[in-house]
Amino acid sequence: MGSLGATRHCGRRLLxxxxxxxxxxxxxxxxxxxxLDDDDLAKGYEDITYSVLANAVNRLAWFIESSLGxxxxxxxxxxxxxxxxxxQMMSLAAAKTQYKALFSSHMHSxxxxxxxxENTKTLALFTAKGVVVDDILRGRPMPHFIIPDLDDMLESPPIKPYPYSKTFEEAAQDPYLILHSSGTTGMPKPIEYNHASVAALDARGNLSSVDQETKQLRRFLEHPGPSRFLVPFLHFxxxxTVVMAVATVFGSATYIPGFRRRLTTKDDIFKVLDHARVDDAFLSPAMIEDIVTAPQAAAYLSKIRLLLYGGAPLHSAAALFASQHTNLQSQWGITETGKAIDYATSPTDHDYCAFDMAxxxxxxxxxxxTPNLHHMFIDRTPTSHPYALIFHRDPTLxxxxxxDLWTPHPDPTKAAFTWRYAGRTDDLITYAEGSNLQPTHYELQHAEHPLVRAALLSGTGHRQPCLLLxxxxxxxLASPTDTDAxxxxLWSESISPINAVAPRNGKVDRSHVLLFGAPSDGGGDPAGxxxxxxxxxxxxxxxxLRKFEAQIEACYARYGDRGADLTGRLREQE
Structure with missing residues (x-):
C-alpha cells in the first residue's frame, strides 16, 4: 500500500x-x-459509486431521525x-445524525x-427485515425499526442531503460507532470510536511509504492506491467498518465483501476469485489453507497482488506455499487499537510482522x-500519539x-522490529512450581498433523501438561481399539517428535493426551x-478448557501429576 501524502489533509477529515x-x-x-446475482457470479459485479453511497446514507439518516427524533x-x-x-451505511448515517451505532454480533447469545x-444505554433497535430479535426485545423492551432493503437504497432516487455543518475540529471528539471485544473471556465489552480515533488512522497518510531511517523498509499504510480489495469478513x-472505510473513503481502494447479501464462506472463495477481478485481499487463515490445497492453487494465488492475513496463525506449510506464489504478509491489529504501523516483510518472513516500533x-x-517471550504494550509518546487510535479513543491513557505475546526474529539485524505472534498472556500456563509455558507454538505444531483439527495444552496449577486434540x-473414538490405534x-508421527524439541514443561506424556471431536456432517455436536x-x-x-475440565482433572487423578518438570528435577538430584 502506498501513501497519498499530506495533500488531502490526512488526519483532519471526517468520513x-x-x-x-x-x-x-x-x-x-x-x-x-x-x-449482480449471488447465485451466479459469472453475471459480473456491480460497482457502487460514491454518488449512490452518499444518497443511501442520506436516506438512512433521514430514516433514523424520523424514527428517533x-x-x-x-x-x-x-x-x-x-x-x-x-x-457501513449505518455507521456513516449515525455519524451524520450524531447518534452512536452499536453493532452487536449476530452470533452473540x-x-x-x-x-x-445495557452498558451503552441503547435506546432503540434497528434491524434488517427477517432478523429475529424477539428474545432481545423481551429482555430489553425498546422501540424496534426495520431499515429499508439494500437494493431499495442502492436504486433510490436522489434524496435531499441530510444537513451536517461541523468542521473536523468541532466534531473530532464526537462518538459515532460502538464495536465490541470478542467476549472470549466473559461478556463482550463495548469499544467506542470517535472521529479523532479514525483520523489517527487517516493521519498515517502523512507518513512516507519508505522508512526514512533505513531507506528500504516499505510501510503498509491505510491509504492504498487504486485496488479492488477483497475483505470477506463479517460486516460489523x-x-x-473502520479500516476499510479509511482505505476506501480516504484512500483509493474499492471494497469487495465477496457477495451482495451473504457472507463469503471458505467454499465460496474460488468463485469470488474467478469473477470479482480482485487485486488485493485480506483473508482468514482458514480460507488461505483451503486455497493452497486446491488443484489450481498456484493459479488462484498468482491472481492476488497482495495477500494479507491475520486474526489467527496460518499453517506453516500453507504459508510457505502461498508465499511462493503471491506477496503474503502477516498483519496485526485489535479492535481497541486498530492496525499497527508495519513494514513489508520478505517472503521468508511470512509469519512475522515487521513493526515501525517508534x-x-x-x-x-x-x-x-519465559525465555525469548515478550509482552506487547503501546505507549503514548510525541512520535506515536498522532497515529495511535487508542489514545484518541481514550485521551486519559x-x-x-x-x-499479546511475541518472540523476536532470530536474525540480530531484524530482532528489534520483526516479531512473530506467540499468543495471549491469558494463554500462559503457569505450573505449580512457578515455571511458565507459552503453549501456542506447540499447539500449532500438534495441529499440523492431518488427523488433527485443533490442539490445546492445559496445565496451570499442575506439574505437567495435558494435551487436548x-x-x-x-x-x-467410538471404539477403544481404534482410539488407541x-x-x-499421533504419538509416533507427531507428539513424540514435538516432545523431542519442546522444553521440559512442554513435554507431554502419552497418558495425558485426550482425544475429542464430533462428526462434520452437519449433525451438530450432541455429545458436546x-x-x-x-x-x-x-x-x-x-x-x-472449562468445557472439558472434568475430563482433564480425571486424567490427572487417574494417571498422576508428577510431570516432566518434576522427573527432570529428580534426575538432576541423582
Whole structure:
C-alpha cells in the first residue's frame, strides 16, 4: 500500500463529509463492488459509486431521525442486520445524525446482546427485515425499526442531503460507532470510536511509504492506491467498518465483501476469485489453507497482488506455499487499537510482522521466567500519539496493554522490529512450581498433523501438561481399539517428535493426551465433544478448557501429576 501524502489533509477529515464531497467531485468513482446475482457470479459485479453511497446514507439518516427524533447527546441505537453493505451505511448515517451505532454480533447469545445494550444505554433497535430479535426485545423492551432493503437504497432516487455543518475540529471528539471485544473471556465489552480515533488512522497518510531511517523498509499504510480489495469478513467487524472505510473513503481502494447479501464462506472463495477481478485481499487463515490445497492453487494465488492475513496463525506449510506464489504478509491489529504501523516483510518472513516500533509506540517487555517471550504494550509518546487510535479513543491513557505475546526474529539485524505472534498472556500456563509455558507454538505444531483439527495444552496449577486434540474425523473414538490405534499413530508421527524439541514443561506424556471431536456432517455436536470457538472461528481457549475440565482433572487423578518438570528435577538430584 502506498501513501497519498499530506495533500488531502490526512488526519483532519471526517468520513461522512468526505463521502458527500466525493459524491460531488467524483460521483462515478467506485466505493464498493458486489455481485449482480449471488447465485451466479459469472453475471459480473456491480460497482457502487460514491454518488449512490452518499444518497443511501442520506436516506438512512433521514430514516433514523424520523424514527428517533433529533439526537441530543450522542444517544446509542443498536443495529443487527444481514451480512451486507448496510452496516457501513449505518455507521456513516449515525455519524451524520450524531447518534452512536452499536453493532452487536449476530452470533452473540441474548445475554451478550443485552449486556452490551445495557452498558451503552441503547435506546432503540434497528434491524434488517427477517432478523429475529424477539428474545432481545423481551429482555430489553425498546422501540424496534426495520431499515429499508439494500437494493431499495442502492436504486433510490436522489434524496435531499441530510444537513451536517461541523468542521473536523468541532466534531473530532464526537462518538459515532460502538464495536465490541470478542467476549472470549466473559461478556463482550463495548469499544467506542470517535472521529479523532479514525483520523489517527487517516493521519498515517502523512507518513512516507519508505522508512526514512533505513531507506528500504516499505510501510503498509491505510491509504492504498487504486485496488479492488477483497475483505470477506463479517460486516460489523472493525476491519470492515473502520479500516476499510479509511482505505476506501480516504484512500483509493474499492471494497469487495465477496457477495451482495451473504457472507463469503471458505467454499465460496474460488468463485469470488474467478469473477470479482480482485487485486488485493485480506483473508482468514482458514480460507488461505483451503486455497493452497486446491488443484489450481498456484493459479488462484498468482491472481492476488497482495495477500494479507491475520486474526489467527496460518499453517506453516500453507504459508510457505502461498508465499511462493503471491506477496503474503502477516498483519496485526485489535479492535481497541486498530492496525499497527508495519513494514513489508520478505517472503521468508511470512509469519512475522515487521513493526515501525517508534511510530506505533510499541514496547516489547520480556516475560519473567519465559525465555525469548515478550509482552506487547503501546505507549503514548510525541512520535506515536498522532497515529495511535487508542489514545484518541481514550485521551486519559498513557499506555495500553495489548495482552499479546511475541518472540523476536532470530536474525540480530531484524530482532528489534520483526516479531512473530506467540499468543495471549491469558494463554500462559503457569505450573505449580512457578515455571511458565507459552503453549501456542506447540499447539500449532500438534495441529499440523492431518488427523488433527485443533490442539490445546492445559496445565496451570499442575506439574505437567495435558494435551487436548480435536480430530478431523472422530469416528475412531467410538471404539477403544481404534482410539488407541489413532493415539499410537499421533504419538509416533507427531507428539513424540514435538516432545523431542519442546522444553521440559512442554513435554507431554502419552497418558495425558485426550482425544475429542464430533462428526462434520452437519449433525451438530450432541455429545458436546468439539472445541468451543469465538466469532472469528478460532478456538476459544478458556471456554474449551472449562468445557472439558472434568475430563482433564480425571486424567490427572487417574494417571498422576508428577510431570516432566518434576522427573527432570529428580534426575538432576541423582
Amino acid at each position: 461522512h463529509t468526505t463521502v458527500d464531497e466525493l459524491a460531488q467531485t467524483e460521483p462515478l468513482r467506485p466505493w464498493a463492488s458486489v455481485p 433529533p439526537a441530543n447527546n450522542f444517544e446509542t441505537f443498536a443495529y443487527i442486520g444481514c451480512p451486507d453493505l448496510r452496516y 441474548p445475554p451478550a446482546h443485552l449486556s452490551l445494550m 467487524h472493525g476491519i470492515c 511510530t506505533s509506540g510499541l514496547r516489547m517487555q520480556p516475560v519473567p521466567g 498513557t499506555s495500553f496493554d495489548t495482552g 480435536e480430530l478431523n474425523d472422530p469416528t475412531p 489413532v493415539l499410537s499413530q 465433544m468439539t472445541f468451543e470457538r469465538n466469532v472469528k472461528g478460532t478456538v476459544a481457549r478458556k471456554a474449551t
